[in-house]
Amino acid sequence: MASITDPNMADRFTSAMEEMHNKQSKTFGEMVEMTTELCQSHRQFVKSALDTCLKKCKDDEMLFETIQTYKRELVQKSASLKEKKRAISEMVSEIQQKEMQKDDIIQKIEKLKEEQTKRKEIIVSQNKANKDRLRNLQKARVVFQDHLGLEMRLVRGEKLQLVFRNINPSDQDSAYVVTMGIKDGSYQIMSSDPVLECLSVLESRLQETNNLPAFLANIRKEFISQARR
Known part of the structure; x- marks a missing residue:
């Protein structure tokens, strides 16, 4: 060991x-x-990590905003879809109602056709009956006008007046009148002058037998009987 005194x-x-x-x-x-x-490396790491975090936050914010946008669009689309379903349901209901109305209209048309066909048949039958009655009137007119002085007058195109003469021996020209018509294919006796109490009975018998000459003969007999009282 060196000495401390060593210079x-x-x-x-x-x-x-x-x-x-x-x-x-x-x-x-x-x-x-x-x-x-x-420190520099740490600062760079921290800066890089911070940038990464900021970018991640920004991306997350954008993603969140995108998700919110999708949610709003989904809500709107759901509402629109619900409205379309409601509109479709109303349209289907309206179509079904119109189909029911169409079926009802078709049934009514068919019923009207049937009624029209029946009315045509009734009209044809009534026309035939009226023609037969007119022929009977014509025959009766010839017989009674030529032999018994019967006169037939058409009143207002609807009513027929039967004017009997040669009833009252004291007044051969005195007129005895029966007014009649044809309704629904049947003879209708409206009035007589003078009034005959049995006129409704004679009318019913005429409608049952359709024998106009017999009816005219019975009417003439009743007028003669009344004139001789």
């Missing part, structure tokens, strides 16, 4: 301390440099 001891100690100081300074410098690098 070079101080130089060596100083040199050793400087060397140690240099080594420590170098080590410290390396540590500082390393620390600086680590």
Whole structure:
């Protein structure tokens, strides 16, 4: 061990301390440099992580906004779909109602056709009956007009007046009148002048037998009987 009295001891100690100081300074410098690098690296990492986080947040916000937009569109589409379903349901109901109305109209048309056909048949039958009655009237007119002085007058195109003369022996020209017509294919006796109490009975018998000459004969007999009272 060197003696402390060695005159070079101080130089060596100083040199050793400087060397140690240099080594420590170098080590410290390396540590500082390393620390600086680590700090820079850390700052870059933090900055990168922050940028990444910010970008992720922004992307998440955009994604959230997109999701909200999709939700709103989905709500609107659901409402629109519901409205369309309601409109379709109303349309189907209206179509069904119109189909029912159409079926009802078709049934009514068929019924009207049947009624029209029946009315045509009735009209044809009544026309035939009226023609037969007119022929009977014509025959009766010839017989009674030529032999008994019967006169037939058409009143307003609807009514027929039967004017009997040669009833009252004291007044051969005195007129005895029966007014009649044809309704629904049947003879209708409307009035007589003078009034005959049995006129309704004679009318019913005429409608039953359709024998106009017999009816005229019976009417004439009743007028004669009344005139002789």
